[in-house]
Amino acid sequence: MEEIIKEELEEIQSLCPTGYKIKDLEKQDQDMIWNAAWMIIHAEADDTEDCEEDTILEKMVKEIKRSAEDEIKLSLRISASEMVVALLDSYEEVSE
Numbered sequence: 001m002e003e004i005i006k007e008e009l010e011e012i013q014s015l016c017p018t019g020y021k022i023k024d025l026e027k028q029d030q031d032m033i034w035n036a037a038w039m040i041i042h043a044e045a046d047d048t049e050d051c052e053e054d055t056i057l058e059k060m061v062k063e064i065k066r067s068a069e070d071e072i073k074l075s076l077r078i079s080a081s082e083m084v085v086a087l088l089d090s091y092e093e094v095s096e
Contacts, residue, residue: 008037008077015081020088029087036080040073 012033013022022033054062 004041005034005037008041009034012037012077012080012084015077016084020081020085022084025084025087026091033080033084036076036083040076040080043069043073043076 009022016022022030025033
């Protein structure tokens with residue numbers, strides 16, 4: 001499970017601007033981003049696989065749910081990366 005979370009953290013990191021790194025966050029803030037990654041991993045619209053008995057409509061609905069899930073996860077990743085940027089920027093403001 002930890003490996004999957006590390007992969008999700010890499011996804012979030014890849015959305016951060018150059019120079020903004022999750023590892024530069026304070027421990028409590030790193031934990032917050034870790035928890036966000038955990039929630040993104042566990043966000044699922046439908047965990048049932050298509051089966052031969054599914055009607056065309058059921059298959060279409062499942063595909064729509066999977067597409068929406070991908071969009072939602074991307075949106076959550078973007079939000080987490082924006083949080084990283086905001087937190088690191090707030091550190092600089094406090095030090096000035």
